[in-house]
Amino acid sequence: MGSKSLSRVDRITYFLLTIVGLISASFIVFISIFIALKGVLPFLTDNLGLGSVSLFKFLTQTVWLNGPTFVSTAYGAGFLIVNTLYIAFLSLLISFPIGVLTALFIAKIAPKKIAGILRTIIELLSAIPSIVYGLVGVGFFLPIIYSLARSFGYSSSGGSGTLATVFVLALMSIPTITSISEVSIRSVDQSIEHASLALGATFTQTRFKITLLAAKSGIFSGAILAIGRSLGEATAVSLVAGNARSGPTFGLFDITSTITSTMLTGLKETQGIDYDIRFSLGIVLMVVILLTNMILNYIKKKVGNVHA
Amino acid sequence: MEPIIKVENLDLYYDKFQALKKISLEIPQNKVTALIGPSGCGKSTFLRCLNRMNDLIEGMRMDGTILFHGEHSESSAYDVIGLRKKVGMVFQRPNPFPMSIFDNVAFGPRQQGEKNKQVLKEIMEKSLKQAALWDEVSDRLSESATKLSGGQQQRLCIARAIAMEPEVILMDEPTSALDPLATQRIEDLIEELKKNYTIIIVTHSMQQAARISDKTAFFLMGEVIEYGNTADIFANPNDKRTEDYITGRFG
Ligand SMILES: Nc1ncnc2c1ncn2[C@@H]1O[C@H](COP(=O)(O)OP(=O)(O)OP(=O)(O)O)[C@@H](O)[C@H]1O
Ligand SMILES: [Mg+2]
Numbered sequence: 001m002g003s004k005s006l007s008r009v010d011r012i013t014y015f016l017l018t019i020v021g022l023i024s025a026s027f028i029v030f031i032s033i034f035i036a037l038k039g040v041l042p043f044l045t046d047n048l049g050l051g052s053v054s055l056f057k058f059l060t061q062t063v064w065l066n067g068p069t070f071v072s073t074a075y076g077a078g079f080l081i082v083n084t085l086y087i088a089f090l091s092l093l094i095s096f097p098i099g100v101l102t103a104l105f106i107a108k109i110a111p112k113k114i115a116g117i118l119r120t121i122i123e124l125l126s127a128i129p130s131i132v133y134g135l136v137g138v139g140f141f142l143p144i145i146y147s148l149a150r151s152f153g154y155s156s157s158g159g160s161g162t163l164a165t166v167f168v169l170a171l172m173s174i175p176t177i178t179s180i181s182e183v184s185i186r187s188v189d190q191s192i193e194h195a196s197l198a199l200g201a202t203f204t205q206t207r208f209k210i211t212l213l214a215a216k217s218g219i220f221s222g223a224i225l226a227i228g229r230s231l232g233e234a235t236a237v238s239l240v241a242g243n244a245r246s247g248p249t250f251g252l253f254d255i256t257s258t259i260t261s262t263m264l265t266g267l268k269e270t271q272g273i274d275y276d277i278r279f280s281l282g283i284v285l286m287v288v289i290l291l292t293n294m295i296l297n298y299i300k301k302k303v304g305n306v307h308a
Numbered sequence: 309m310e311p312i313i314k315v316e317n318l319d320l321y322y323d324k325f326q327a328l329k330k331i332s333l334e335i336p337q338n339k340v341t342a343l344i345g346p347s348g349c350g351k352s353t354f355l356r357c358l359n360r361m362n363d364l365i366e367g368m369r370m371d372g373t374i375l376f377h378g379e380h381s382e383s384s385a386y387d388v389i390g391l392r393k394k395v396g397m398v399f400q401r402p403n404p405f406p407m408s409i410f411d412n413v414a415f416g417p418r419q420q421g422e423k424n425k426q427v428l429k430e431i432m433e434k435s436l437k438q439a440a441l442w443d444e445v446s447d448r449l450s451e452s453a454t455k456l457s458g459g460q461q462q463r464l465c466i467a468r469a470i471a472m473e474p475e476v477i478l479m480d481e482p483t484s485a486l487d488p489l490a491t492q493r494i495e496d497l498i499e500e501l502k503k504n505y506t507i508i509i510v511t512h513s514m515q516q517a518a519r520i521s522d523k524t525a526f527f528l529m530g531e532v533i534e535y536g537n538t539a540d541i542f543a544n545p546n547d548k549r550t551e552d553y554i555t556g557r558f559g
Contacts, residue, residue, distance in 0.1 A: 053401035192404040195465070198361060199416040199472055209419070214406050 035286065039279035047073055047273040058280065063246040064262060069270075075277050077259065077284055079247030084258040084288065085178040086250065087162060087237075088230040091169035096223055099177025100212070104218075106178070107185040107266075108207055119182070126175035132235030137168035142240060150252040157254040160242030168236050173226035180225060184218020185211060220300045224293065231289050234260035259285045310378070312337040312476065312506050313358060318372035318382075320353060322365065327353045329530040331372070335476075336525075340498060340507045340516035342538065345527030346553065351510040352400075354527070355478050358508065359395040360388050393420070396469035400481040402461035404453035404468075409436075409445050412453045412464055416472040429473050438504075439467035440497050459490025466497065470505075477501065479509040483516070495520050505558050518542050526550045 006014065020036045042053040061076020069246045106122075142159030145167075149156035188211050196206040212219070242255025243265050249256035257265075263278045263285070311334035320328035327350045335341050343351045355540055356362040357374060360381070374382040381391050393416075405412050413432040414422075422428060432449070436442040441463040445456070453464055462482055469477055479498075483491040498520050511517050517524055518538060525535040526547075534541060534550045545551040 189403070191399060191401060194361065194364070195397075195399065195403045195405070195468075196415070196419075197364070198359060198392055198397040198399075199419065199468065200389050201416070201419040202389060205419045209415075210405060226373055 030284070035279055035282045037233060038276060039281075039283040041276050042073070042075070042273055042280055047276075050273055053273075053277065053280075059284075062248065065274075066214040066247065066259075069274050070272060073273060075280075077262075077281055079249075080259045080262055080281070081284065081288060082248035083162075083244075083256050084146065084231060084260075084285075085292075086248070087165050087169065087258060087300060088227050088292075089255065090145065090162070091173060091230050092227055094166065094170035094224060095177055095226055096172035096200060099174045099222065099226070100181050100219055102174070102178045103181035103185050103302075104207060104212065107182050108211065109113040119179075121173050122178050126179060130233055133168050133172045134239035137164055137240040139234060141167050145253070150204050152253075154253050157255045158192070159243050160240055161251070161255045162241075162249055164240040164242075165237055165256060166252075166260070169230045169233060169239050172233065173230060173238065174190060175218075176226045177222040180222030181215065181219045184215040184221075187218075188214040216303070217300065220296075220303070224296045228289060231292065232260060232285070234264045235256075237261045238264045259288065309337055311335055312377065314373075314375040314378075315357075315375045316375070318354075318357065318374065319370070320350075320357065320362070320481055321367075321369040322407050323367040327530050328357075331532050333525060333532060335506060335508060337435050337475075337506050338502060338504070339522040340509060340520055340523035341523040341525065343510045343512065343525050343527060344510065344512070344517050344553070347512075350530045351528040352480050354531050355397075355480055355508065357382070358476070358478055359392050359397055361397065363388065393472050395476040396451050396472055396474035398462070398465050398477060398479040398482045401485055402458055402465055404456070404461050406452070406454055408450045409453045409464060410449040411458055413467050413471045416468060416543055420472075425445070432467075435467040435471040436464075438462045438501065440471050440493060440500070441467055457490070459486045459493060462486060462494060463497065466494075466501075470501075474505065476506045476508065479507065481510050481512060484512065491516075498544070514542075514556075515527060526553060528553075 041047075043058070044052065046052055050071065050073045053075055058075055058077055059081075060078040061074070062079045063074075063076050064080070066072055066074035066076070102118075102122075106118045110118060110237050139163045144159070145161070145164050146156055147161035149159070192214060193206050193210055197203070197208045201209070236259055238261035241257050241261045243261060244255045244257045246255065259281055263281045267275075267278060312447060313333075313335040314334075315331055315333045318328055318331040319326065320460055328419075334475060343354065345351055353362065357370065358376075358381075362368050362370070370382060372382070373380055375393070376391065378451075380386060405415060407415075410432055413435050414428045417428060422431075433442065436445065441460060445464075453461065455556060456464060462485070466477070483494050486494065495516065498509065501507060509521065521538045523536065524541045526533045526537040526541065526545075526549075528549060534547050541550065542554060545554065
């Protein structure tokens, strides 16, 4: 659009929107710089004589801290990255099918009244703060998982661990996936569903082959949002993960820890290198989330655009 | 020859509103029957009775009989899925599925359990050829159907219906969203298709009805005012209202 075609009002609006956009963008820049500046200290300074942390070791090691706190600088977060991605992936395996099927039920199958009630419930569920999900995890999932593990002859740490974390995160993600999928399922053009039925397809075939297909871009967005939430959730996770100090953990009944839970654990009771290193973890977390988002968005584009 | 569809005393209500009143019609096999009439007179409603798409509308009630090959296709015991396989439909607005051209045409057969890629390929090619679309798309079958032009999309929808090898094809104003050239192609196509299929077409164009149909039914406010050979109806209509409508003096 040439600027000649803009009226005076257009130009003022354009200017104001640009300013607002820049301000929002600068918050992100500010936060990133703040975290980054603090987070790079352990690698660049000698940490009050303890020696600097090796970046390579930090990214690849499988023990959070080798040696005593405030003495050693042998921090390692490699296993945390693996745990975090592993847990987010497992929780999506649970929340995705449940969320999408619930959305399909609300949008297409449930009678109007029930659909309305369910929609309200889902909205409420997504408004519940994560600490509450954490408490549900502690009070409800942990005892169950504990006895489940025992019945397999497995001794778990009070039920804490991968499975409990995965369940809590799945529970938290279901409302997100459901509400976003439901909107996109509801906005599917009815005429293609009719076309499918008119071809002699059953309702079930139509819903699964046509409705979900047409809504896939929105459903995918829901999944991306859910993954983002899982990767970044700290409070609930640190209540049920068991806060392992080394890893990675793949066993479902074994204690684990994620980037966020490690950042949070003991944050207020520590100082010096042990404090600063959490900001380094913050950088790692942001990079992990950014990369995951970029990859998923790339896949979404690939998958979503083929025949849209 | 026995009519393929025989409608007797059909009444249809949307809640309290009566959309069809005592319709009786016999649809001849392998002919083109045109349904004409002013907006809201019940043409689409009638068409949707024939493949039971009205079942989807809440509050719809129907009385009377619709015999398809002599069987009560209107009864709740009748196999609706089976009916829709034999009575295909092309909608007013082209509505291809958001998938490839190939997958669009193969969709119907696939839902019936056809998995053999070779068989599907043959069905697809034959259907696209019959729908006069093959030459335009044969080199991009894996591309998205939604990227086709409106006229191509509509022919794809016809191909998609043909792929089910139906006996009857219902068309609800299939050319109303198309330009004259695309309309011409669809009309030529209908001419071709009537050798193998019974076609029932709703149209707002008198010229189109006169050009392509063998039989014409004139609907008015839920009733069939006149039904007969297209040539007769257009040459000397029996009813004054029919005459007014086809000469454009209506309303
Ligand atoms: N789903 C519906 N619910 C209630 N009333 C309906 C519904 N569909 C159609 N009607 C009513 O039934 C009557 C006939 O509608 P129909 O769509 O069959 O007309 P039509 O002849 O196809 O009109 P047009 O030429 O505009 O397509 C109209 O008065 C319409 O308002
Ligand atoms: Mg209509």
